[in-house]
Structures are given as structure tokens and as C-alpha cells.
Amino acid sequence: MSPRSVVARVLSVLDAVERAPGALQVTQIAERTGLPIATAWRMVRELTEWGGLEQQADGRYRLATRVWAIGSSAPCVRRIQRDTFRHLRDLADTTGRTAYLSVLDQGAALVVSLAQVGRGTPEVHEGRRLRPGESSAAELFRAFDGPPELERDLLVHKDPAGHSSMSAGIADPTGAVVASLTLTGGPGHTWTRLRPALTEAARTVRFSLYRDELLV
Template sequence: MSTVGRALSLLDAFSDGSASLRLTTIAARSGLPLPTTLRLARELVAWGGLERQADGSYRLGTRLWVLGGQVPCQRRLADAGRPYLRGLRTATGRAVALTSLDGDRLLIIDELDAPVSRGSHLPLHATAAGKLFLAHGPDALRQRVLSDLTRLTPYTVTAPGLLHRQFADIRGGSLAIAKEERHLGGTEIAAPVGPTGDGGPAAALSVIAPSVPAARRAVPLLAAAAAALTAHLTPSLSA
């Protein structure tokens, strides 16, 4: 692996949404020796890609946030979606998020009060939005994701057969929902933004509620917000 690849593997250690990590954890996740990890971490701190905290742990640096905000596609989506995200947050009183597909993971484009930060990556199989992308995405995506399923809570669905049935239900119009599958105490529901054909929607809007009944009460408001954002984005999505 090249020096650049090793440095990037340090940054990728945070892809599960961890706010901060100890050096030993970064080394374990990147598969690099501890001395190499320390050397690269110091270089990334000097560049601004990592920040070393008072307790000795590391977190992603603000330079990454600045650069990430310049990505044209995601920036346009975040700017367009923010008013709808605010409206959905006010209408439901719940945490909300705008997400997109990034490779085989879910990318948080923007959020309000959600238990994950903007720019975080989450596993597709354990999130409502991720299940939307898996349901409407290509077979190759489903095969890759379902070949390596991690149980994040006791309620994470890791049986490929059950997930395939959920995907079929979602394609048939059922609600995309994840009941405490990514973190305990949080039920997520999601609605697609943009057409669901040709590889899946452009994005997804999600509501995170403390229970299934609370999440289901937000369904009409979520659907309306997703439809409104889709209508707003339609000219750029079809361009």
C-alpha cells in the first residue's frame, strides 16, 4: 500500500461515525503497525485532516469538513435540502437526516439533531435509508453488502433472506424502516428523493424517532417533504 493509501486508511477508520478514536483503535482498523499509525497521524494533524484532543484521542479535522463542503454534487444537494430538512424537523419534532449512497455505504449529507454528524458513513443494511438504496439499487450492490453483514445491535437484521423480503416489500411500496438496528432506542424511517428507477433514488430523507409508533406518526410528513424536495430537484436530477 502506498503512503497516500496508508494515510487514507487512517481517515477511513472513522467511517462508522465515531467522533473520536484512540491511536490503538485507528491502528487496528487500518491494519497498520502502531509506529506507522503514529507517524501518519502526526502528519495528518499537521495538515489538518486529524485533530489530537486533550485526552490523547483523535478526531477528524476541520480541513476535511471544508474540502468536503466543496464537492459540487453533495453541496448542491445539501443546500437544496436544508429548507425541507428544517421544515420536517419542525413538523415532526424529531431528528432528521438527508442521505445519499456513497459506494457501499450511506453518507450523511445533512442532519438536524441526528445521532450522527454530517459527513459520516453508515452501513446500508442497518439503516432505513440504506435499505431504500439496497432495495432499488443494482443486484451487484446487494450482493456485495449482503456478503458481509455486521450486527450492530441485538435487533440488526443479518439474515440475507429476511433482508431480501424487506427489499421486495419496499419496492412494492412498503415503509423503509429500521427498528433499533443501528443504535438502541432509535427507530428510523426513510423516503426516497428522486425517481427510484435506474439504480435507485438520488437521496433519501429520514426521520429518527424513539419508538415505532412515533416513527409511523411521522410517515405522512416525511412523504410530503420527500415529494416536495423531489419536485424541487427534478430539473437538476434530469439534467
């Protein structure tokens, strides 16, 4: 087997960190990539200097904003952000809760647009991947496969820390749930009064994303 190129090794580090459910230590990155520990250290250091990785207070590493900035420059992501942010901002202002839009990507909920009120609960930022167990958005994608039923289109989830969130599924014109609109909340939060606002906002976002197909 021929040795991997430098580019391939760098990409393997980014891929390992991106796919992990949380931040990783360098030793874990080496294990997941099959790289020697010294090579993994060098790759991580260079990626951190470039802005692709960031080191947390506990010494572990996660993807940094420069990677998201590159990805968000793609035309499809820019269009989603442009067409939906105003609706997310209105929802956040109405409910007093952070609102975010995520899309289904490789089995996770990828946050693509965010309207934050105060500090997000739990921490959410554009470009973060939320997996089942972390958010109602990820749980919703796991729960629904195919056309959603109206009354099953909202899902409330509480994470191990006690934070809660409520998501509404957004279906494409074929009826498949491909995105979700989520509100965050603290421990013990009651969601009943916010359901109408979230449901209406999800309908508005869906129309913004698929207006051409829906008006045919």
C-alpha cells in the first residue's frame, strides 16, 4: 500500500474530528485516523494554526469556524441562510428562545442557520452536527422516514443535562423530512404555548425553501 499523501492525512484528521460525537484528544485522533501519534500532533497543530481546529479548555479539539466558513460559501447553504434567517429571527423574537434550522446530513442534524437569543441552551452554532441524544432535531430525523403525519410533526427532546428542545419537521415537495426548525429551552421548560409559533414558522420556512415547486 502506498503511503498516504499529506493532503490525505490532513483530510483524515478533519474527517475524524467531524464524525466524532464530541471533541477529541490528539491520541484519539491518532487512533481514529491510523496516524502515528507524532504525525497526528503535527497535523493538529498546523490545522489549529490555520483555523480549521480549535483547542478547548480541557485540551481536546473540535472543528473551528474556518471550516464552516468554507462550507457555508457553497451556493446551496448561502441560499438557505438568505431565505430563512428572517423567519428564524422573527420566531426567536416572538418566543424568546434561540431558533435554528438544521438539515439532514450523514445521519446527523447539521445546523445551517441560527437566530440566537442570549446564550444558546445547550450550546449551538452554525456548522455544528447534532446527533441523536443531543437535540430534538437529530431525534426527529431518526424518528421519521417518509411523509410526516401532521400531528407527529413536532418532537420534544431532553438531553442528559436536562436541557430541552422542540423541533418541527420540514418536508420537501415529495413529503420526506429533510430539515427541521428547532427552539431551545432550559430544564423544566413547558412547550405547549410555543407549539403554534413553531409550527407556523416551519410552514413559512418550508414555503421559502420550496416556493417554486409548491406553486406549480
